[in-house]
Amino acid sequence: xxxxxxxxxxxxxxxxxxxxxxxxxxxxxxxxxxxxxxxxxxxxxxxxxxxxxxxxxxxxxxxxxxxxxxxxxxxxxxxxxxxxxxxxxxxxxxxxxxxxxxxxxxxxxxxxxxxxxxxxxxxxxxxxxxxxxxxxxxxxxxxxxxxxxxxxxxxxxxxxxxxxxxxxxxxxxxxxxxxxxxxxxxxxxxxxxxxxxxxxxxxxxxxxxxxxxxxxxxxxxxxxxxxxxxxxxxxxxxxxxxxxxxxxxxxxxxxxxxxxxxxxxxxxxxxxxxxxxxxxxxxxxxxxxxxxxxxxxxxxxxxxxxxxxxxxxx
Amino acid sequence: xxxxxxxxxxxxxxxxxxxxxxxxxxxxxxxxxxxxxxxxxxxxxxxxxxxxxxxxxxxxxxxxxxxxxxxxxxxxxxxxxxxxxxxxxxxxxxxxxxxxxxxxxxxxxxxxxxxxxxxxxxxxxxxxxxxxxxxxx
Numbered sequence: 001x002x003x004x005x006x007x008x009x010x011x012x013x014x015x016x017x018x019x020x021x022x023x024x025x026x027x028x029x030x031x032x033x034x035x036x037x038x039x040x041x042x043x044x045x046x047x048x049x050x051x052x053x054x055x056x057x058x059x060x061x062x063x064x065x066x067x068x069x070x071x072x073x074x075x076x077x078x079x080x081x082x083x084x085x086x087x088x089x090x091x092x093x094x095x096x097x098x099x100x101x102x103x104x105x106x107x108x109x110x111x112x113x114x115x116x117x118x119x120x121x122x123x124x125x126x127x128x129x130x131x132x133x134x135x136x137x138x139x140x141x142x143x144x145x146x147x148x149x150x151x152x153x154x155x156x157x158x159x160x161x162x163x164x165x166x167x168x169x170x171x172x173x174x175x176x177x178x179x180x181x182x183x184x185x186x187x188x189x190x191x192x193x194x195x196x197x198x199x200x201x202x203x204x205x206x207x208x209x210x211x212x213x214x215x216x217x218x219x220x221x222x223x224x225x226x227x228x229x230x231x232x233x234x235x236x237x238x239x240x241x242x243x244x245x246x247x248x249x250x251x252x253x254x255x256x257x258x259x260x261x262x263x264x265x266x267x268x269x270x271x272x273x274x275x276x277x278x279x280x281x282x283x284x285x286x287x288x289x290x291x292x293x294x295x296x297x298x299x300x301x302x303x304x305x306x307x308x309x310x311x312x313x314x
Numbered sequence: 315x316x317x318x319x320x321x322x323x324x325x326x327x328x329x330x331x332x333x334x335x336x337x338x339x340x341x342x343x344x345x346x347x348x349x350x351x352x353x354x355x356x357x358x359x360x361x362x363x364x365x366x367x368x369x370x371x372x373x374x375x376x377x378x379x380x381x382x383x384x385x386x387x388x389x390x391x392x393x394x395x396x397x398x399x400x401x402x403x404x405x406x407x408x409x410x411x412x413x414x415x416x417x418x419x420x421x422x423x424x425x426x427x428x429x430x431x432x433x434x435x436x437x438x439x440x441x442x443x444x445x446x447x448x449x450x451x
């Protein structure tokens with residue numbers, strides 16, 4: 001029996017839903033797991049059940065799971081406490097692994113964000129930045145491993161239930177777990193002709209295909225629709241009970257959005273993606289909002305930052 | 315502070331022309347600043363954008379890529395591809411917020427030792443004016 005603590009930080013809650021999405025396999029796993037702390041499921045408070053304690057407390061656990069990146073000081077504190085109390089710490093989902101969608105904010109200075117959100121946007125009544133009884137925001141969005149040591153990464157937005165099962169089973173049996181360094185293209189069933197004779201399309205323009213037939217679908221990038229497959233780690237299509245391994249977005253006839261993150265931790269997806277586009281003859285210059293587009297889920301770990309020259313010009 | 319700033323600059327030189335040109339500059343005892351670190355590559359086309367971006371975001375202040383003149387490439391058209399890559403690199407520098415002047419592509423043949431020395435002097439001058447790379451601060 002392994003004790004499990006789960007915590008959600010800067011997150012939408014989709015990763016917790018993905019845990020439920022494990023389905024029947026979860027019933028096989030549950031007898032060997034005991035949840036001791038999980039805000040999404042149970043009422044276990046940080047400062048004692050009636051707030052009688054003065055220090056944040058999370059029970060000891062063999063396995064800790066954290067979903068979500070770190071945006072404010074409270075989340076940082078909780079993450080540090082989790083690290084102290086948990087034997088193995090798992091980063092669940094793209095936000096915990098790389099910063100996720102919220103890390104797109106890393107393209108701007110904190111003050112710029114405050115100005116935009118509380119004063120600058122047209123639909124907002126101009127107001128002061130709230131500060132009373134709120135944890136202050138950190139200077140940028142951090143991925144979990146920038147703050148505490150992480151033992152195991154399960155990326156995805158949300159994660160693939162089959163991979164959660166595989167990782168947990170490996171962990172319970174004391175075996176190592178990591179995803180193979182393969183790109184989404186390696187598992188992609190679409191047809192590739194190496195050269196594109198299209199120009200770049202706008203993001204919501206349709207691809208050309210016959211519904212239900214992957215064979216009729218030509219590589220999205222070659223059709224002029226930006227697909228982050230070439231620079232994204234594979235694994236999202238892994239089936240739970242046998243069956244075909246087709247990347248999740250491609251299964252819905254949509255281009256890969258890049259949620260599994262870089263293929264290797266030291267890769268530079270922005271550079272690789274531009275090379276991939278020019279290799280098939282597309283002009284990377286025409287991609288709208290390039291930096292955000294190519295770093296959609298991976299803005300943490302210093303991949304996205306305010307442009308240094310912009311700051312210097314002020 | 316600006317005056318005693320000594321930039322670190324990497325020069326990627328192709329084995330067949332530019333590296334020989336650098337060699338000749340040395341043999342002829344031409345003077346050029348010591349800020350240049352030469353890395354020999356077989357062809358200018360070998361310089362992947364990743365190498366340039368990595369260098370500029372991890373502590374190098376300028377990168378210069380040298381190859382044979384167009385038409386002289388040992389590998390027929392390696393330098394043509396290098397030129398395409400150089401254009402892409404300029405575009406990427408914009409995304410990383412690095413000034414485009416920190417990267418330069420130059421054709422230097424094996425006999426052009428004076429040109430090699432001249433280009434290196436120019437590069438060091440430009441970078442000294444720009445100051446340290448934004449990622450070094």
